[in-house]
Amino acid sequence: MLYSEKVLDHFSNPRNVGELSDANGVGEVGNAVCGDIMKMYLKIENGMIQDVKFKTFGCGAAIATSSMATELIKGKSLEDALKLSNQAVITALDGLPPAKIHCSVLAEQAVRAALADYYRRQGIDPEPIVGKLEDDPHHCESCSSCANH
Amino acid sequence: MEKRFVYADHSATTPISKPVLNAMLPYLTEGYGNPSSIYSKGREAKKALESAREQVAEALHAKPSEIYFTSCGTESDNWAIKGAAAAGARKGKRHLITTNFEHHAVLHTMQMLEKEGFEVTYLPVDSQGLITAAQVREAIRPDTALVSIMYANNEIGTILPIPEIGAVCREARVPFHTDAVQAVGQVAIDVGVQQIDMLSLSGHKLNAPKGVGVLYLRSGLAIDTFMHGGAQERGRRAGTENLASIMGLAAAITIASFQIEERAARRTAMRDRLIDGILAQIPRCRLNGSREHRLPGSLNISFEGIEGESLLLLLDMKGICASSGSACTSGSLDPSHVLLAIGLPHEIAHGSLRLSLGDENTMEDVEYILEILPPIIERLRSMSPVWEKLMAEQRAQSVG
Numbered sequence: 085m086l087y088s089e090k091v092l093d094h095f096s097n098p099r100n101v102g103e104l105s106d107a108n109g110v111g112e113v114g115n116a117v118c119g120d121i122m123k124m125y126l127k128i129e130n131g132m133i134q135d136v137k138f139k140t141f142g143c144g145a146a147i148a149t150s151s152m153a154t155e156l157i158k159g160k161s162l163e164d165a166l167k168l169s170n171q172a173v174i175t176a177l178d179g180l181p182p183a184k185i186h187c188s189v190l191a192e193q194a195v196r197a198a199l200a201d202y203y204r205r206q207g208i209d210p211e212p213i214v215g216k217l218e219d220d221p222h223h224c225e226s227c228s229s230c231a232n233h
Numbered sequence: 234m235e236k237r238f239v240y241a242d243h244s245a246t247t248p249i250s251k252p253v254l255n256a257m258l259p260y261l262t263e264g265y266g267n268p269s270s271i272y273s274k275g276r277e278a279k280k281a282l283e284s285a286r287e288q289v290a291e292a293l294h295a296k297p298s299e300i301y302f303t304s305c306g307t308e309s310d311n312w313a314i315k316g317a318a319a320a321g322a323r324k325g326k327r328h329l330i331t332t333n334f335e336h337h338a339v340l341h342t343m344q345m346l347e348k349e350g351f352e353v354t355y356l357p358v359d360s361q362g363l364i365t366a367a368q369v370r371e372a373i374r375p376d377t378a379l380v381s382i383m384y385a386n387n388e389i390g391t392i393l394p395i396p397e398i399g400a401v402c403r404e405a406r407v408p409f410h411t412d413a414v415q416a417v418g419q420v421a422i423d424v425g426v427q428q429i430d431m432l433s434l435s436g437h438k439l440n441a442p443k444g445v446g447v448l449y450l451r452s453g454l455a456i457d458t459f460m461h462g463g464a465q466e467r468g469r470r471a472g473t474e475n476l477a478s479i480m481g482l483a484a485a486i487t488i489a490s491f492q493i494e495e496r497a498a499r500r501t502a503m504r505d506r507l508i509d510g511i512l513a514q515i516p517r518c519r520l521n522g523s524r525e526h527r528l529p530g531s532l533n534i535s536f537e538g539i540e541g542e543s544l545l546l547l548l549d550m551k552g553i554c555a556s557s558g559s560a561c562t563s564g565s566l567d568p569s570h571v572l573l574a575i576g577l578p579h580e581i582a583h584g585s586l587r588l589s590l591g592d593e594n595t596m597e598d599v600e601y602i603l604e605i606l607p608p609i610i611e612r613l614r615s616m617s618p619v620w621e622k623l624m625a626e627q628r629a630q631s632v633g
Contacts, residue, residue, distance in 0.1 A: 095543070096550060101616045116580035116619050119540055119560045119568070123618040141619040143542035143559070 087144060088178035094148035099155050102137045108205055111197025114190055120146040122194040124154070128202050133157050133165055138194070145184035149191035152176050157195060166214065168195050193217070238552045239598040243438070243591035244387055244415060244531055245556055249481065250440040250592065256484035257442070260477035268474055269465065282474055285483035292490040293432065293449055294423040301448045301466045302479050306414040306435030307338040308459070309448040312470070313410040313431040314342045314381055316456030318351055321378020321408075330354045330372045330380045330407075332364055334574040336387050338433075339412055343381075356382075362389045362522035362575045366397035373405045380409045384416035384432075388558055388571040388587060389522035390531025392420065399428030408454055414438055418489035419497060419528050430454050434486075436478060440592065441485035445478035496592065500529035503590050503599045508532050510603040515610050517623070521575060521585065530590040533558070535577060538620030539584045539613040547609045553602060558585040580619065 087095070109126035120142030127135040136158050140150040152173050157165040170188035174180050180188060200210035200217055210217075240248070249257075260281065266274030268282045283297070290297040303309045318329060331343055333355040343353045354372045356364050369380060380402050385392045395411055402409035410431035413422060418439035424432060431454070436445040450456065450469075462471025489496065504527075508520055511534055521533040536544070541557030548555055558569030560583060567573075568582035577585075588602065614620040 092546075095546060098616065112618060116583075118579075119583040121618050123621075139616050139618040139621065141538065141617040142540050144546045146540070147543055147616070 086181060087148075088180075090152075090176070090178045091145060091148040091180065094151040094177065095144040098138075098147055098151040100137050100151065100158065101139070103139065104135055104137045107137075109198045109200075109202025111194055111199070111201050113193045113197050114142070116141065119143065120187065120190060122146065122150050122190055124150075124194040124198040126198045126202060128162065131162050133160050133162070142187065142190075143184070145180055145187040146190065148177060149173050149180070149187045150194065153191040153195055162199070165195060165199060168192055234601055234604050236552050237598065237601050239594070239601055240554045241588045241590060241594065241598070241602065242554045242556050244390070244587065244589035246437045246443065247440045247591050248593065249442055250485065250488070252488060253441050253481045253485045257477040257481040260480050264476070268476065269463065278476055281480060282476060285479045288483040288487045289447055292422075292486040293417075294425050295449050296452060298467070299424075299449055299452050301450055301470050302474055302482075303446040303448055303460075303470060304444060304472075304475070305446040306336075306412070306433050306438075307446075309433035309435075309446045310336070310338040310381075310410075310412050311342055312448055312459035313433060313450075313456065314339065314379065315346070316459055317379040317408050317410065317431070318346050319457040320455055322351070324378075326376045326378035328352045328354070328374050328377045330356065330369065330377060330382075332356045332358055332382055332393075332574075334358050334362065334386060334388075334571045335381070335383050336412055336414070339381055339383065340570070351378075358574050360576045361526075362386055362391035362571075363526060364393060366394055366401045369398050370401045370405070373401070373407055377405070377407045380407055382409075382411055384411045384413035384422075385420070385528050385531075386522065386571060387415045388569055389533040389575065390415070390528040390587075390589070391522040392416065392526045392528060394526075395429065396427040402430070403428045408456075415528060415531070418486065418493075419500070419530060421490070421493050424449055424451070431456075436482040436485065439482075439485045439489050441482040442478045445475050445482050447482070497529040500590050500594075503594060503596060504530055504532055506596070506599050507588060507590075507602060508534070510599075511606065514603065514607045518610075519581075521572060521577065528589075531587070532589075533572075533585055533587045535572070535581045535585045536610050536614075537581060537584060538617045538623055539610060541583055541585055543613055544584070544586060544609065547613070548605065551605045551609075553605060556587045558587065559583045 104125035107125035112123040114121035123139045125137045136154045138150045140147050170192040173188040196214050200214040203210035266278035268279040286297045286300045289300045347353050356368050408430045412433045414435045417434040430451045432449040434447045437443040460471045517537040541559030558572045560568045572582035
């Protein structure tokens with residue numbers, strides 16, 4: 085498994101780790117059975133991501149993609165945050181091994197889940213804005229453990 | 234403590250020791266003759282080859298004519314299983330017995346034979362990572378062609394009751410193969426006393442080089458040939474012998490068997506200090522597999538709330554080489570079949586760590602691991618939402 089220097093940097097010195105006590109949007113995606121869970125905390129004011137923190141259970145790539153996703157949306161507008169794609173996370177990390185692409189999808193989904201929670205708290209239906217969030221957005225099609233549980 | 238380099242993954246591979254290298258060097262330089270050649274350089278090579286065969290036979294308490302050199306442990310497993318299955322099938326025997334926590338060299342070979350119409354019984358190991366001879370006895374049928382059960386497990390280090398299984402198989406007149414790749418050099422093996430018909434071993438697990446293995450095949454037992462070609466190995470395993478590596482393997486197995494008790498005692502002391510130290514210092518972790526029936530140098534511990542690959546990466550940054558049964562390190566999204574076989578839930582199997590010790594490790598290495606590991610676990614747990622939930626549950630329980 086060859087990780088880029090950037091992945092190793094974000095893994096060993098993750099940015100924005102922790103929780104936000106005054107978060108107004110919190111999302112959690114993944115599944116411990118499959119080996120990764122990401123939890124994203126957003127503090128949104130005046131349509132801007134004022135602060136963001138994350139907690140992740142998972143491999144090196146799961147931690148690095150969470151960290152990079154928080155960096156890419158911190159201080160950005162809600163519109164920009166909604167545009168975050170897993171490809172942008174991969175590019176910013178100078179690539180990911182093929183087996184780890186699903187981690188970047190999970191990071192994108194964690195941001196979306198937190199944004200959806202924010203809209204819900206505002207009394208706004210998130211689906212037209214954030215899109216439909218799957219119950220379990222983890223890409224598990226090749227993982228028999230999910231099929232068995 | 235200053236940063237050290239600690240290689241604690243001897244179940245994966247071992248360094249070539251100095252005496253082993255010295256035994257090999259002449260055959261990488263002037264001793265390049267082909268043992269099948271008639272002239273003196275070939276005859277010298279042949280003589281060396283036969284002396285190596287005697288050394289391996291002595292270490293296993295076998296006859297030299299029962300020792301066949303192969304390219305690796307996986308080839309030995311493939312030969313033994315496919316060869317015995319084919320020989321059995323000709324007598325109408327198409328049933329095979331193994332366990333559900335074998336190395337993939339055995340497990341995938343069995344699965345391939347299932348596709349060819351063989352029926353395989355996978356004996357389930359218990360929560361301690363053990364099976365009993367009684368389980369084997371109950372599984373044997375009139376059409377059983379082979380029993381193949383590993384000597385010691387490569388991931389959790391448990392040692393199976395091989396002499397008892399050997400007795401059951403001998404009584405039922407069913408050939409018994411054991412994959413002893415992890416055991417050879419760590420525990421004393423006597424193929425006669427233990428009633429083993431076939432045994433696989435690998436050079437690189439006992440300080441010899443990669444690319445050389447052995448199949449012990451009891452005389453009188455007929456199995457089909459696996460490698461077809463020239464007349465090497467008494468016509469039963471073709472291919473020019475990898476003489477330098479064979480000389481290395483012979484030196485390594487001789488050294489290991491002469492010092493087997495001291496080596497085991499030294500490794501056991503380090504292993505036990507690690508197990509006790511980790512279990513005492515780190516909450517919510519467990520030793521995987523029986524503590525008693527265990528290889529001297531091997532331990533496997535699961536830590537709740539963390540994932541194994543990130544643990545390995547952080548250990549590596551501190552100079553410690555180890556391995557894990559997490560999905561991310563198994564190359565699939567499923568954690569190790571061994572950890573699932575002993576009944577670990579997926580989420581706990583993902584957080585496993587295997588440490589396997591060898592000759593060059595010292596108590597200082599052990600103390601270094603015990604110093605480095607707890608803060609790494611704490612750090613990963615502090616950023617883990619799974620750990621957060623476990624702690625919330627624990628608080629709720631203590632209040633309730």
